[in-house]
Amino acid sequence: MALRLEARQLVKRFGARELFRIPEFNLRAGESLYLQGENGVGKTTLMKILAGLDKPCDGSVRLLPARRRWWLSALDQKVIYLHQTPYVFAGSVADNIAYGLRYRGFDQQTIRQRVALGLRWSRLEALAEHDAVTLSGGEKQRMALARAWVLEPQLLLLDEPTANLDVDSVSLVADMVSGMVADGAAVIVSSHQKTALTRLCQRRLHLINGQLREVFSSTRQEQYGH
Amino acid sequence: MDSLITTSIAALELLFSGDAELWTIIGVSFRVSLSAIAIAAIPALLLGFTLAMVQFPGRWALVAICNALMAVPTVVVGLTLYLVLSRSGPLGEWHLLFTQPAMVVGQVLLCFPVLVCMSHSAFQSVDKRAWETARTLGAPWHKALLTLVNEARFALLAALVAGFGRIISEVGCSMMVGGNILGYSRNIPTAIALETSKGEFAQGVALGMVLLLLALLLNFLLASVRGRGQQV
Ligand SMILES: Nc1ncnc2c1ncn2[C@@H]1O[C@H](COP(=O)(O)OP(=O)(O)O)[C@@H](O)[C@H]1O
Ligand SMILES: [Mg+2]
Numbered sequence: 400m401a402l403r404l405e406a407r408q409l410v411k412r413f414g415a416r417e418l419f420r421i422p423e424f425n426l427r428a429g430e431s432l433y434l435q436g437e438n439g440v441g442k443t444t445l446m447k448i449l450a451g452l453d454k455p456c457d458g459s460v461r462l463l464p465a466r467r468r469w470w471l472s473a474l475d476q477k478v479i480y481l482h483q484t485p486y487v488f489a490g491s492v493a494d495n496i497a498y499g500l501r502y503r504g505f506d507q508q509t510i511r512q513r514v515a516l517g518l519r520w521s522r523l524e525a526l527a528e529h530d531a532v533t534l535s536g537g538e539k540q541r542m543a544l545a546r547a548w549v550l551e552p553q554l555l556l557l558d559e560p561t562a563n564l565d566v567d568s569v570s571l572v573a574d575m576v577s578g579m580v581a582d583g584a585a586v587i588v589s590s591h592q593k594t595a596l597t598r599l600c601q602r603r604l605h606l607i608n609g610q611l612r613e614v615f616s617s618t619r620q621e622q623y624g625h
Numbered sequence: 626m627d628s629l630i631t632t633s634i635a636a637l638e639l640l641f642s643g644d645a646e647l648w649t650i651i652g653v654s655f656r657v658s659l660s661a662i663a664i665a666a667i668p669a670l671l672l673g674f675t676l677a678m679v680q681f682p683g684r685w686a687l688v689a690i691c692n693a694l695m696a697v698p699t700v701v702v703g704l705t706l707y708l709v710l711s712r713s714g715p716l717g718e719w720h721l722l723f724t725q726p727a728m729v730v731g732q733v734l735l736c737f738p739v740l741v742c743m744s745h746s747a748f749q750s751v752d753k754r755a756w757e758t759a760r761t762l763g764a765p766w767h768k769a770l771l772t773l774v775n776e777a778r779f780a781l782l783a784a785l786v787a788g789f790g791r792i793i794s795e796v797g798c799s800m801m802v803g804g805n806i807l808g809y810s811r812n813i814p815t816a817i818a819l820e821t822s823k824g825e826f827a828q829g830v831a832l833g834m835v836l837l838l839l840a841l842l843l844n845f846l847l848a849s850v851r852g853r854g855q856q857v
Contacts (some may be wrong), residue, residue: 452757473765480761487777488756499762544764 401428402477402553404449408458411444417484418444419609421458425585428553431580432595433597434589435614436606442589445606446556449587450480462554474503477553483562485543492523492542495531499550499620513549521575537568544575554585560606561594569595636831643784645805647828651835657725657803658793661732662740666785669737675742675769677754688745694738700797707801723804725765730810732799736788743784747777779851786843794836842854 410417410466418441436442447495451462451474462475479499484526488495493610496517518524521541526534540560547555547618557576561569564585580586581601590597597603603615639647676688698782708714710722755776759769774781796814803810805819813832820829 447757448776450761452761473763474760476763478761480757482758483756484754486752486758487757488772489778498759499764500764502768514823550763 400599403427403463404585405461405463406449406458407446407461407579409455409460410457411441411448411453412456416617417609419551419606419611420447423610424611426554426585428585429580429583430570430602431586431600432601432602432604434587434604435597436589436591438591440606441609442591442606445446445611446480446587449471450478450556451475452480464613468484468601476503476550478556479547479550479552479554480548480556481543481560483538483559484536485532487542490531492531493527496546496549503550517545517549520548520578522571529591530565536613537564537571540564540568540572541575544572548579550609552584554586555579557586557588557596559590560588561596562590571623572596573599591614632826632830635827636834639827640781640834645829648834648836649808650811650813650816650832652723653810654793654814657728657799658732658789658810660729662789663728663783664735665733665737665740665788667742670744670774673741673774674748675747676741676745688742691738691741691745691799695742697738698797699795700736700801702734703731703798703801706734706798710802721801723806724802724812725810727802728799728810731802732792732795735795735798736792739788739791740784743787744777747784748773750780751776765806779821779847782850783847786847789843791839792837 404426406421409419409424410423411419411500428550432621433480434446444453450454451460454594462478463555488498493514496514497510500513518527521544523542523545526538531539531542534576544560555576560572576586576588576596576610577599586600588596588600599610602613605612605614642775660713661687671689674693676684706727707722709716710719710727711717712722721730756769756772759772760766762804764772794816799805799810799812799820803812803815805815813836816830817829820826820832
């Protein structure tokens with residue numbers, strides 16, 4: 400069964416200030432969505448809520464197909480959120496890419512193979528054994544993408560992935576993300592400005608004045624066109 | 626000056642002649658303090674982690690209390706524990722007074738606040754994104770905690786060294802609840818205090834040298850680990 404994300408009546412407040420109120424939001428497998436909005440409107444907060452890293456004050460986020468949960472358990476493994484500036488764990492680039500694989504019950508051999516694939520995919524092979532904190536901003540972003548890619552996520556939330564990158568890095572990252580979309584992953588990209596990456600997206604939603612508005616949707620148009 | 630030199634020479638002789646009494650005292654010190662730090666470390670680390678990561682009412686009060694407890698004189702802890710463990714005290718039936726376990730309990734109480742406060746600030750200084758990244762990449766929360774421990778390893782090691790430093794060298798509590806019994810509860814600090822009060826300095830100086838050497842060793846270890854961590 401393909402992935403579906405359903406959010407209902409989402410409200411987030413910080414103290415007395417209501418950041419946003421979203422009656423309904425849906426996302427399906429394979430959709431790519433550009434979440435537009437000025438700095439400080441709550442894009443990061445919304446994406447963390449959708450990823451299960453933050454809790455809404457009200458409302459619910461449902462991910463289908465659902466799975467069982469234990470109090471000790473991990474978050475849903477189908478969904479991965481990437482920070483605007485990736486966090487780099489202590490260790491080498493290869494260690495970082497292997498991080499999530501260690502919690503999926505893979506054997507060492509499989510982990511090594513997948514890390515090698517991830518390194519090639521992100522063109523970081525030459526830096527595999529380098530200390531990851533020494534990477535440049537663009538390389539860190541590619542490493543973070545590879546760290547997610549090797550886990551084969553079905554929904555990827557990218558928080559301003561190209562905000563701190565130079566032009567070449569932006570096009571590399573855009574290629575990598577469009578590859579993941581082509582493989583069937585759903586992607587949400589937030590950005591306060593249009594980039595090579597946001598232009599790839601089929602849907603565009605605008606977070607403004609605490610509301611989420613669908614500005615454009617090529618999937619919808621196709622539906623209505625037929 | 627002369628006596629200082631002769632005392633130091635006598636002290637070195639004691640140390641290197643393998644004086645049984647001396648090495649028993651050193652053994653007691655290490656057994657008690659290492660047990661105490663081993664017992665306190667994991668609960669203190671978990672509490673420090675909770676204080677750093679989880680928001681709950683009364684959190685800052687708890688941090689403030691821990692900070693205050695770090696500064697409590699060891700004799701006060703010793704006195705309190707003495708009253709609890711003495712025959713008429715609430716835990717008198719356990720017959721723990723003047724035993725090594727009593728000393729361990731005292732030292733656990735002494736190093737616990739140090740470990741909590743220092744691991745709290747260690748975890749606080751780890752970027753919040755580390756936790757979120759670990760979780761979103763599928764780490765169950767106890768594995769994510771281990772990741773944070775790894776990210777904060779230098780600061781946590783410093784916490785352990787500081788906690789150990791507080792208890793290996795403390796006199797007050799060990800004296801009151803251990804009783805300074807030769808061959809059983811006499812440790813380095815209580816022995817130094819006793820020998821000095823008897824006017825016999827050689828053993829005291831020898832034991833002092835052991836403590837000094839230990840302090841040097843631990844801090845060299847810390848510095849070298851940290852230095853290697855920064856060579857990137
Ligand atoms: N933990 C928090 N406590 C209080 N305010 C917060 C917290 N996190 C975010 N905010 C506020 O919420 C607003 C939206 O933040 P954010 O989601 O990062 O916006 P964006 O990603 O769109 O720039 C900001 O004004 C920020 O100050
Ligand atoms: Mg943001």
